[in-house]
Amino acid sequence: MTTTAEPMTSPAAREADPILEVRNLKTHFPVGGGLLSGRTQWVKAVDDVSFSIFRGETFGLVGESGCGKSTLARSIVRLETPTAGEVRFEGEDLASLSRRRLRRRRKDLQVIFQDPMSSLDPRMTVRELIAEGLDIQRDLPRPERRERVEWLVERVGLRREHLDRHPHEFSGGQRQRIGIARALALRPKFILADEPVSALDVSVQAQVLNLLSELQAEFGLTYLFIAHDLSVVEYFSDRVGVMYLGKLVEVAKAEELYADPRMPYTKALLSAIPGEGGVRGRERIVLKGEVPSPIDPPSGCPFRTRCWMAQGICAEVTPPLAEVRPDHWAACHFSDRT
Amino acid sequence: MGMATGQAEAVTSRGGAAAPPALLTVENLQTFFRTSGGTVRAVDGVSFDLAAGASLGIVGESGSGKSVTSLSIMRLIDRPGFIAGGRILFKGRDLVELPERDVRRIRGGEISLVFQDPMAALNPVYTVGSQVVEAILAHRPIGRKQAMERAIELFRMVGIPAPEVRVNEYPHKLSGGMRQRVTIALALANEPDLLILDEPTTALDVTVQAQILDLVRDLQQRVDTAVLLITHDIGVVREVCEEVIVMYGGRVMERGSVAKLTDDPKHPYTVGLLGSMPQPGMKGRPLQAIPGAVPAPLAMPQGCPFQSRCPHMMEVCTAMPPLKDPGDGRLVACWLYEGGATP
Numbered sequence: 001m002t003t004t005a006e007p008m009t010s011p012a013a014r015e016a017d018p019i020l021e022v023r024n025l026k027t028h029f030p031v032g033g034g035l036l037s038g039r040t041q042w043v044k045a046v047d048d049v050s051f052s053i054f055r056g057e058t059f060g061l062v063g064e065s066g067c068g069k070s071t072l073a074r075s076i077v078r079l080e081t082p083t084a085g086e087v088r089f090e091g092e093d094l095a096s097l098s099r100r101r102l103r104r105r106r107k108d109l110q111v112i113f114q115d116p117m118s119s120l121d122p123r124m125t126v127r128e129l130i131a132e133g134l135d136i137q138r139d140l141p142r143p144e145r146r147e148r149v150e151w152l153v154e155r156v157g158l159r160r161e162h163l164d165r166h167p168h169e170f171s172g173g174q175r176q177r178i179g180i181a182r183a184l185a186l187r188p189k190f191i192l193a194d195e196p197v198s199a200l201d202v203s204v205q206a207q208v209l210n211l212l213s214e215l216q217a218e219f220g221l222t223y224l225f226i227a228h229d230l231s232v233v234e235y236f237s238d239r240v241g242v243m244y245l246g247k248l249v250e251v252a253k254a255e256e257l258y259a260d261p262r263m264p265y266t267k268a269l270l271s272a273i274p275g276e277g278g279v280r281g282r283e284r285i286v287l288k289g290e291v292p293s294p295i296d297p298p299s300g301c302p303f304r305t306r307c308w309m310a311q312g313i314c315a316e317v318t319p320p321l322a323e324v325r326p327d328h329w330a331a332c333h334f335s336d337r338t
Numbered sequence: 339m340g341m342a343t344g345q346a347e348a349v350t351s352r353g354g355a356a357a358p359p360a361l362l363t364v365e366n367l368q369t370f371f372r373t374s375g376g377t378v379r380a381v382d383g384v385s386f387d388l389a390a391g392a393s394l395g396i397v398g399e400s401g402s403g404k405s406v407t408s409l410s411i412m413r414l415i416d417r418p419g420f421i422a423g424g425r426i427l428f429k430g431r432d433l434v435e436l437p438e439r440d441v442r443r444i445r446g447g448e449i450s451l452v453f454q455d456p457m458a459a460l461n462p463v464y465t466v467g468s469q470v471v472e473a474i475l476a477h478r479p480i481g482r483k484q485a486m487e488r489a490i491e492l493f494r495m496v497g498i499p500a501p502e503v504r505v506n507e508y509p510h511k512l513s514g515g516m517r518q519r520v521t522i523a524l525a526l527a528n529e530p531d532l533l534i535l536d537e538p539t540t541a542l543d544v545t546v547q548a549q550i551l552d553l554v555r556d557l558q559q560r561v562d563t564a565v566l567l568i569t570h571d572i573g574v575v576r577e578v579c580e581e582v583i584v585m586y587g588g589r590v591m592e593r594g595s596v597a598k599l600t601d602d603p604k605h606p607y608t609v610g611l612l613g614s615m616p617q618p619g620m621k622g623r624p625l626q627a628i629p630g631a632v633p634a635p636l637a638m639p640q641g642c643p644f645q646s647r648c649p650h651m652m653e654v655c656t657a658m659p660p661l662k663d664p665g666d667g668r669l670v671a672c673w674l675y676e677g678g679a680t681p
Contacts, residue, residue, distance in 0.1 A: 206614035206627035235616030275573025
């Protein structure tokens with residue numbers, strides 16, 4: 001009854017237009033080894049992940065520290081070099097591109113980082129920061145670049161007179177607006193937003209989320225959105241993927257995932273949202289123990305050591321990410337019983 | 339009761355007869371910082387009380403003064419900060435006036451504090467068990483062996499598995515969640531009457547946060563300590579506290595039961611704060627964000643600190659409204675609930 005194909009081959013996915021296809025992506029990092037042990041060990045930060053992101057959607061990625069969500073995202077935009085697998089952007093495998101072609105492609109894939117203070121060069125003015133990409137690509141004559149920078153700074157909610165100031169003169173929310181203008185300057189198609197609101201106060205976070213939504217509608221942007229606040233991810237994403245120990249363990253439409261998770265880890269994760277008891281009447285599942293080491297993950301299902309439903313098969317066979325109902329994918333041998 | 343009541347009465351008087359005597363009463367607390375640009379009024383006239391065994395949350399964004407309030411209670415304000423006014427009555431004694439020697443006895447004894455970052459509270463070169471032992475010995479005339487037994491007992495109580503083994507570990511060997519359990523054990527070592535938790539789960543993953551909040555709730559019932567929980571996350575308060583204070587710009591904006599404030603916020607800032615938080619079912623609609631940003635500490639307006647971002651700003655807002663009961667047992671500091679009258 002469940003098909004074990006990859007998420008992009010589901011009927012709806014075939015109709016939808018994938019802008020980005022990730023296939024069997026692995027990003028492993030060497031650790032330790034050295035003189036004494038003589039043997040290099042590998043952290044499997046991203047371990048055989050496949051999924052697609054559709055044009056114009058927001059794909060939210062959740063999971064706890066060390067689950068590999070940031071490494072996956074950074075591997076997709078090639079801030080990390082994957083160990084194996086494919087990332088196809090508009091059908092083109094990014095790994096196969098020459099350095100020059102990749103540089104051209106990069107303007108389509110931009111990144112908004114969590115901490116605009118550490119991602120913005122403090123010596124540059126806002127004008128230089130926003131124009132940097134345009135000045136490197138040189139697709140536009142100078143007066144038009146200038147015009148676009150002035151338009152952008154206002155579009156993200158700052159003023160023209162801010163252009164000659166430096167990042168430290170701004171509040172956290174304003175700095176994130178600068179980061180957004182910078183990402184938008186090259187008219188990208190795809191933006192990785194890696195914890196873009198996590199460092200901001202709640203009231204400012206709402207302003208930035210509203211801005212990101214407006215810009216998405218206005219420019220037809222596709223977002224890969226990472227946030228540790230699960231309520232923010234639910235609100236902001238069309239579809240959500242859940243990661244655990246380097247694997248993608250569940251993918252579904254946000255509403256469906258939050259209403260009816262099929263993978264026990266997702267269930268436990270969502271039940272931990274603080275203050276939710278009163279809102280959704282969900283029963284709190286308190287997980288025992290801690291996340292195993294990604295150097296030596298459990299055999300079979302990565303979650304089995306903490307799962308209250310684990311059986312013998314869970315140690316032997318890694319459950320594939322399978323379509324358990326239309327457009328809802330879960331990696332669990334007992335997804336129909338959760 | 340007797341001594342030195344007076345100005346503070348107007349600020350705290352809550353309805354309800356024969357309330358139990360407060361464990362902690364903060365009256366018109368002012369904590370200022372002298373800077374080269376002028377005096378920052380980080381906490382400016384904060385009043386509240388907390389009964390023995392009760393739980394109170396303080397919610398606010400950065401610059402609201404929530405952490406400075408908790409540090410003031412512990413008398414941990416260092417230069418250029420100073421307590422400029424008000425009283426902090428703990429079991430009837432004014433902590434503001436108490437000599438440092440006596441405060442030290444209270445700190446880690448009757449009042450203890452858990453911070454956001456457990457590594458800041460733990461010494462990396464001592465085992466976690468020996469740190470709890472030292473904390474016990476600093477306040478109790480018992481032997482080291484007995485103290486270690488108590489440390490193991492505390493570790494067991496805060497849910498650390500294999501406590502006999504774990505007491506011999508160094509902090510860096512433990513996960514973030516386990517470290518925070520250790521600091522909670524440390525805080526409980528001397529059975530405090532008041533446990534202050536300042537963003538205790540902010541650095542933790544959500545499932546670990548759930549474990550720690552469950553622990554706090556459970557402990558509060560078992561050891562009967564009062565809890566003051568400082569956080570930016572109203573969801574966290576909802577997990578642990580009966581009552582909540584919302585702070586902004588160094589002032590209390592609203593106080594009441596958690597259910598009342600979250601279901602039916604009255605102060606425009608509380609309304610804005612809740613509207614900024616995505617709720618299930620809000621997808622596709624813009625969040626009701628609060629416009630603008632918190633004014634710089636030295637640029638706080640006269641009167642209500644929220645006036646510059648408030649959709650209901652009136653002329654009278656240049657004077658600070660008193661905290662008053664709008665008629666349902668809560669307290670709100672807003673002229674909207676005063677009929678716009680001048681004080």
